[in-house]
Amino acid sequence: MIDLRSDTVTRPTEExxxxxxxxxxxDDVHGDDPTVAELEARAADVVGMEAALFVPSGTMGNQIxxxxxxDRGQEVITDRESHVVRYERAGFAQHSALQIRTIDAERGLxxxxxxxxxxxxGGLHRPPTGLLSLENTHNARGGLALDPEQFxxxxxxxxxxxxxxxxxxxxxxxxxVAHDVDVTAYTEAVDSxxxxxxxxxxxxIGSILAGSAEFIEAARGIRKLLGGGMRQAGIVAAxxxxxxxxxxxxxxxxxxxxxxxxSLDEIEGLAITEPETNIVLADTGGLGLSAAEFLDLIExxxxxxxxxxPEIARFVTHRDVSAxxxxxxxxxxxxxxxx
Ligand SMILES: *Cc1c(COP(=O)(O)O)cnc(C)c1O
Numbered sequence: 001m002i003d004l005r006s007d008t009v010t011r012p013t014e015e016x017x018x019x020x021x022x023x024x025x026x027d028d029v030h031g032d033d034p035t036v037a038e039l040e041a042r043a044a045d046v047v048g049m050e051a052a053l054f055v056p057s058g059t060m061g062n063q064i065x066x067x068x069x070x071d072r073g074q075e076v077i078t079d080r081e082s083h084v085v086r087y088e089r090a091g092f093a094q095h096s097a098l099q100i101r102t103i104d105a106e107r108g109l110x111x112x113x114x115x116x117x118x119x120x121x122g123g124l125h126r127p128p129t130g131l132l133s134l135e136n137t138h139n140a141r142g143g144l145a146l147d148p149e150q151f152x153x154x155x156x157x158x159x160x161x162x163x164x165x166x167x168x169x170x171x172x173x174x175x176x177v178a179h180d181v182d183v184t185a186y187t188e189a190v191d192s193x194x195x196x197x198x199x200x201x202x203x204x205i206g207s208i209l210a211g212s213a214e215f216i217e218a219a220r221g222i223r224k225l226l227g228g229g230m231r232q233a234g235i236v237a238a239x240x241x242x243x244x245x246x247x248x249x250x251x252x253x254x255x256x257x258x259x260x261x262x263s264l265d266e267i268e269g270l271a272i273t274e275p276e277t278n279i280v281l282a283d284t285g286g287l288g289l290s291a292a293e294f295l296d297l298i299e300x301x302x303x304x305x306x307x308x309x310p311e312i313a314r315f316v317t318h319r320d321v322s323a324x325x326x327x328x329x330x331x332x333x334x335x336x337x338x339x
Contacts, residue, residue: 002329005306007200007318016239025234035234039241043208047193048184051216053209054237056228058170061194061209063091064222065166072097074130077118079105081140083168084133099127108138109146112157119161132158135168137175143279145178148185155189167193173247174277200250202319203243205236253278256317256326263330278317285311301332
């Protein structure tokens with residue numbers, strides 16, 4: 001089976017397993033785990049922030065960030081297709097008593113004008129705006145890699161209004177690779193950033209939340225509140241250190257995604273959105289198939305993708321699929337839809 005459902009399906013390499021087994025550990029809730037401390041220090045350095053916190057998942061990282069940045073009853077401005085809206089169980093409402101003001105943002109990035117229009121000062125009737133949450137790459141809009149300059153302008157607009165900015169950068173390194181910039185081209189514009197070690201970078205578990213030292217100190221408390229304080233977490237942090245070194249490999253995933261997209265686009269009835277990173281969206285409507293029907297057909301030929309809308313299937317390339325696997329996947333999908 002060629003598994004293109006997500007880059008989260010990557011398995012830890014032999015090297016990662018060995019590092020996990022040999023990791024120096026301590027009780028991280030007491031701040032005693034040297035491997036976690038090393039990972040947090042390295043991760044903070046990579047994104048150019050003062051401090052970082054190792055968290056079990058990207059979702060928890062985003063949720064902690066919202067909680068630390070805001071007060072109950074505030075609003076968060078974000079794109080309507082963002083992960084925090086679509087896939088986090090209304091966590092901003094549940095954990096932080098926030099209301100979300102969604103914006104239909106082109107490419108998922110609100111413009112400075114949209115931020116200004118959405119901003120509320122607050123008052124007797126109105127909730128004040130407490131946070132702008134941005135996402136890069138933008139998952140639901142097809143792994144779009146945002147332009148660093150436009151990204152910074154939007155973040156700067158929020159700051160002019162005294163609104164902090166969080167970056168859901170689950171796949172931030174994919175964006176940096178796509179634009180051939182250092183990640184700090186994005187992170188220097190925001191107050192906090194979350195990125196996943198467990199996606200294209202290949203670690204089995206974990207994400208990083210980074211920000212100022214003061215922000216991370218508060219975040220550590222919220223992580224404990226949410227039950228995310230982990231004990232000998234060096235066991236899972238050690239593969240994260242190796243994952244951090246896999247950033248440049250993402251380029252290969254992008255090449256594979258482009259190859260996949262170009263070939264799938266030749267299949268009559270399948271409409272492919274040109275990928276910018278490692279995500280390929282395929283509209284199955286022209287085949288007269290729902291996404292679910294399409295996925296059943298291709299699975300019968302040995303390829304898995306995921307359902308991303310009633311007629312949208314999502315293919316994600318990652319370290320565990322080679323260029324040869326991609327050729328095989330193209331062949332399999334072609335056969336599946338021609339039967
Ligand atoms: C995957 C993802 C997350 C959440 O990460 P988990 O580790 O699965 O909780 C958050 N934001 C975006 C954009 C993602 O793609």
